[in-house]
Amino acid sequence: MCLSLFFFPVFICSFMIAAPIFGYLGDRFNRKVILSCGIFFWSFVTLLSSFITKDYYWLLVLSRCLVGIGESSYSSISPTIIGDLFTNNKRTVMLSVFYLAIPLGSGLGYILGSIAKDAGGDWFWALRVSPMLGLTAGTLILIFVTEPKRGNADYIAGRIKTRTSWLCDMKALAKNRSYVFSSLASAAVSFATGAFGIWIPQYLVRAQVVQKTAVSCTNQPCSSKDSLIFGAITCVTGLLGVVIGAVTTRLCRQKTERADPLVCAVSMLGSAIFICLIFVVAKKSIVGAYICIFIGETLLFLNWAITADILMYVVIPTRRATAVAFQGFTSHLLGDAGSPYLIGLISDSLQQSYATSALWQFLSLGYALMLCPFVIVLGGMFFLATALFFLDDRDKAENQSGAFHIQIINHYRRDFKINVISVN
Numbered sequence: 001m002c003l004s005l006f007f008f009p010v011f012i013c014s015f016m017i018a019a020p021i022f023g024y025l026g027d028r029f030n031r032k033v034i035l036s037c038g039i040f041f042w043s044f045v046t047l048l049s050s051f052i053t054k055d056y057y058w059l060l061v062l063s064r065c066l067v068g069i070g071e072s073s074y075s076s077i078s079p080t081i082i083g084d085l086f087t088n089n090k091r092t093v094m095l096s097v098f099y100l101a102i103p104l105g106s107g108l109g110y111i112l113g114s115i116a117k118d119a120g121g122d123w124f125w126a127l128r129v130s131p132m133l134g135l136t137a138g139t140l141i142l143i144f145v146t147e148p149k150r151g152n153a154d155y156i157a158g159r160i161k162t163r164t165s166w167l168c169d170m171k172a173l174a175k176n177r178s179y180v181f182s183s184l185a186s187a188a189v190s191f192a193t194g195a196f197g198i199w200i201p202q203y204l205v206r207a208q209v210v211q212k213t214a215v216s217c218t219n220q221p222c223s224s225k226d227s228l229i230f231g232a233i234t235c236v237t238g239l240l241g242v243v244i245g246a247v248t249t250r251l252c253r254q255k256t257e258r259a260d261p262l263v264c265a266v267s268m269l270g271s272a273i274f275i276c277l278i279f280v281v282a283k284k285s286i287v288g289a290y291i292c293i294f295i296g297e298t299l300l301f302l303n304w305a306i307t308a309d310i311l312m313y314v315v316i317p318t319r320r321a322t323a324v325a326f327q328g329f330t331s332h333l334l335g336d337a338g339s340p341y342l343i344g345l346i347s348d349s350l351q352q353s354y355a356t357s358a359l360w361q362f363l364s365l366g367y368a369l370m371l372c373p374f375v376i377v378l379g380g381m382f383f384l385a386t387a388l389f390f391l392d393d394r395d396k397a398e399n400q401s402g403a404f405h406i407q408i409i410n411h412y413r414r415d416f417k418i419n420v421i422s423v424n
Contacts (some may be wrong), residue, residue: 012337014068016329019076023325024166026077027318028100032147034080036138040072043134045070050127083312083320084148089250091312096246096305104235113230151316169319173326178261178314179395181386183327184200186307187334188379189300192275192372194336195343196297197234199369202228204289206362207282233294241301249306258387260310264303265383270323271299272373272380279366300376310386314393316400339375343368 079095086094113126124355171180220421252259274296281288315323350364
């Protein structure tokens with residue numbers, strides 16, 4: 001657990017430094033090549049880190065930094081490629097398929113990592129499974145994926161001759177209220193999921209100790225099925241949440257044009273209710289706690305793909321990679337970069353006076369985790385704020401893209417007239 005809390009800021013710092021760079025490159029150069037290189041780099045670094053011994057601990061820390069660089073490349077660029085291939089409801093569906101990888105990968109990480117550790121007798125084996133999948137994915141992208149022209153789905157066909165500077169892009173994004181509020185809401189989601197991934201399995205173990213259905217573990221590492229169960233729940237709820245979110249948004253768009261941010265807001269507020277119930281029922285029923293986790297996570301995962309779709313609507317094509325990169329930057333910086341550490345710090349502070357009490361260890365962690373539903377409610381408020389400005393910002397993006405389109409048409413008309421005069 002301590003290693004996880006230490007590696008989180010190490011990973012996030014490198015991610016945050018690299019993401020703006022890849023956002024800049026993704027708006028200006030071949031995205032397929034950058035994407036594949038990022039996946040290959042991440043895979044090789046992860047594989048090599050599995051051979052680092054305890055004597056070279058600093059190399060393991062360095063490898064986490066390099067993994068953050070690799071992840072920032074493809075997480076910043078992948079959604080923009082999908083945005084240039086599809087539009088409207090079809091884009092929502094395709095982004096949903098893409099974002100299924102987040103909860104699915106997170107859940108499989110718990111499951112496959114635990115299985116690999118048990119089979120190999122060492123946790124390093126968990127780092128030797130995923131690189132093979134990454135290398136396969138990177139190869140398939142290089143062979144089969146075609147680099148779409150920027151703005152292709154928005155009918156400007158990527159033929160924009162002039163691009164604004166990075167500073168101009170950042171100023172425009174800072175003034176884009178829908179983008180700013182949805183990014184803050186995304187950070188709230190990241191805060192909760194980051195804290196849950198680290199502490200919920202431990203919380204459930206402590207709940208079972210209080211119920212006297214399990215014995216407190218004093219010698220690390222502790223063997224528990226709760227991580228596996230939580231991982232399986234994360235997989236299923238991630239799949240359900242993204243699918244339900246896509247279907248719900250598609251239906252609600254028939255009623256209101258503000259459907260995207262409103263669906264996100266309602267799902268987050270509903271999620272906060274069930275996550276609060278986890279800490280009410282966990283003392284008496286582990287099954288009840290798992291049910292609340294299932295419903296709460298499903299509602300929380302509802303907005304992942306929709307948030308990316310909101311970005312595609314309110315940001316012009318030549319600025320999307322930068323926008324995705326800084327949204328990821330914000331989500332990690334304000335979210336899972338510090339939430340596990342903060343929850344642990346609050347829990348430790350609360351249980352100082354009664355460190356030997358199993359009941360107080362359970363309660364103190366629960367009280368600390370209660371911060372998560374409050375942050376989720378705040379995220380819901382940010383999505384409601386997004387709904388207020390969504391239509392205006394969408395229209396501005398469409399008008400700006402339309403201006404580019406008209407500029408291109410006039411350019412070709414002017415060339416055509418010059419050619420006709422030359423012939424005459």
